[in-house]
Amino acid sequence: MTRKLIRNGLVVTGDPALGDLSDADVLIENGTIVSIAPQLEIVDAEVIDARNRIVMPGFVDSHRHIWQGALRSVCADGSLVDYVRVIRMHAARFFTAEDMYAVQLHGALEALDAGVTSVTDYCHNLLTRDHAFEAIRGVREAGIRVVWNYGFNYPPQADPSFRTLEDRIDFARELAETEFAQGDALVTLGVAPEETNFAGSPERLSAQFALARELDARVFWHANSGGVGGAAHRDVAAIASLGALASGVTLVHMHDTDEEEWRMVADSGAAVAFTPETELQMGMMWPSTRICEELGIPFGIGTDITSNNSADMFAATRIGLQALRCYYLDSTEKSALPLGTPNSCADAFAWATIGGARALGLEDQIGSLVPGKQADIVLLRTDTIGMVGWDRDHPARTIVQQARPSDVDAVLVAGEFVKRNGQLLGDVGRACELLGAASARVHARIRESGGFDVPLDETIARMQAVSRSEDGKYDFAR
Numbered sequence: 102m103t104r105k106l107i108r109n110g111l112v113v114t115g116d117p118a119l120g121d122l123s124d125a126d127v128l129i130e131n132g133t134i135v136s137i138a139p140q141l142e143i144v145d146a147e148v149i150d151a152r153n154r155i156v157m158p159g160f161v162d163s164h165r166h167i168w169q170g171a172l173r174s175v176c177a178d179g180s181l182v183d184y185v186r187v188i189r190m191h192a193a194r195f196f197t198a199e200d201m202y203a204v205q206l207h208g209a210l211e212a213l214d215a216g217v218t219s220v221t222d223y224c225h226n227l228l229t230r231d232h233a234f235e236a237i238r239g240v241r242e243a244g245i246r247v248v249w250n251y252g253f254n255y256p257p258q259a260d261p262s263f264r265t266l267e268d269r270i271d272f273a274r275e276l277a278e279t280e281f282a283q284g285d286a287l288v289t290l291g292v293a294p295e296e297t298n299f300a301g302s303p304e305r306l307s308a309q310f311a312l313a314r315e316l317d318a319r320v321f322w323h324a325n326s327g328g329v330g331g332a333a334h335r336d337v338a339a340i341a342s343l344g345a346l347a348s349g350v351t352l353v354h355m356h357d358t359d360e361e362e363w364r365m366v367a368d369s370g371a372a373v374a375f376t377p378e379t380e381l382q383m384g385m386m387w388p389s390t391r392i393c394e395e396l397g398i399p400f401g402i403g404t405d406i407t408s409n410n411s412a413d414m415f416a417a418t419r420i421g422l423q424a425l426r427c428y429y430l431d432s433t434e435k436s437a438l439p440l441g442t443p444n445s446c447a448d449a450f451a452w453a454t455i456g457g458a459r460a461l462g463l464e465d466q467i468g469s470l471v472p473g474k475q476a477d478i479v480l481l482r483t484d485t486i487g488m489v490g491w492d493r494d495h496p497a498r499t500i501v502q503q504a505r506p507s508d509v510d511a512v513l514v515a516g517e518f519v520k521r522n523g524q525l526l527g528d529v530g531r532a533c534e535l536l537g538a539a540s541a542r543v544h545a546r547i548r549e550s551g552g553f554d555v556p557l558d559e560t561i562a563r564m565q566a567v568s569r570s571e572d573g574k575y576d577f578a579r
């Protein structure tokens with residue numbers, strides 16, 4: 102048996118019954134939390150000194166496309182249309198399997214470095230079989246907990262490797278057997294079907310949801326997030342009519358959802374993932390957290406794409422909270438003298454931890470520090486230049502409004518250190534070198550093809566090719 106004892110920290114459990122515990126200890130046995138209390142008796146354990154540390158559950162990022170790390174900031178001034186034009190219908194196809202390994206390894210380490218212990222990796226650029234194998238290898242090597250999503254989106258290509266949807270469904274079955282059968286607790290399988298406007302037909306969409314049920318894999322799905330042209334899709338109603346709206350589904354973005362559909366979501370037990378930074382930038386607007394709170398719909402938040410914004414969950418949480426406060430305060434009576442502000446930092450902390458765990462369907466295992474749960478734990482320094490002087494009575498306020506990735510002192514996943522004394526234990530130098538090289542290759546290929554700036558009518562032709570055929574075969578020289 103291996104035991105670790107995290108000693109004398111300010112423990113923010115994220116659990117309503119346990120609350121915040123000052124000068125408390127966390128005992129871990131074989132990767133599981135077994136006890137949290139002040140002054141635990143020292144047993145035969147490795148002792149970790151947590152004085153001047155906040156001890157908190159690791160962040161759970163409920164929506165991220167790790168593979169876009171090689172395109173960092175390319176869409177930082179872009180709209181949703183630009184994102185589809187520049188990345189999804191263009192840059193995506195220039196990734197090789199080798200590039201996928203590099204971005205996945207690096208991106209998972211980047212997440213861990215910033216205190217993210219679990220992530221939904223919506224991996225929707227699986228151009229070939231090897232792209233999938235290498236993507237999985239990269240995240241697995243990093244040691245992060247990940248629900249790796251087999252993404253059905255297939256960008257337009259001159260010579261697609263998969264010719265039919267059935268080919269890709271068969272390959273997903275093969276991956277489930279070869280890569281996910283051994284009960285590896287850290288890396289599990291999810292399924293990300295195509296959006297309604299790319300799936301082309303209800304039958305095609307239905308087959309992708311059916312595969313997830315067959316594999317007992319959670320579904321993560323971009324829904325009601327506005328198509329190019331801004332048309333509402335009523336995606337929730339669409340999958341409900343296919344019998345696919347269920348508790349094993351996490352719906353992403355969802356700003357364009359009417360009340361009837363929200364009630365359908367609540368009745369089904371499905372969860373939601375919001376990504377405040379991309380949603381604010383790209384006209385997907387304010388995350389609909391309040392209606393989820395009112396209807397009891399579980400939701401988490403995520404960082405989405407580093408082609409737009411950072412992979413920093415501190416920033417995502419803070420920006421999401423402040424945007425929502427602005428939104429709700431803007432609608433209050435101008436002569437009012439409001440005390441307090443809509444949503445607390447503790448609310449936002451919950452979105453980024455236990456809320457994310459619910460969105461991943463892993464709330465029994467992660468998202469809060471409770472005996473019996475996995476020891477996915479972050480130690481935050483409180484003696485750094487930006488943290489010292491903090492309000493010890495309200496640690497969530499400091500975590501959400503003040504802390505940054507450089508304050509992350511240590512990170513444990515399933516009780517194993519992946520970051521310690523402010524340094525990742527993985528080979529960061531190698532990961533950065535690999536990512537730098539992959540990014541340079543992808544950029545070079547895009548330059549050779551004429552650059553990022555694809556005309557909109559050309560983008561629409563590519564989108565039509567993708568939605569009309571199962572392989573998205575497209576003649577780029579036409």
Ligand SMILES: [Zn+2]
Pocket residue numbers: 164166223323353405
């Ligand atoms: Zn997304």
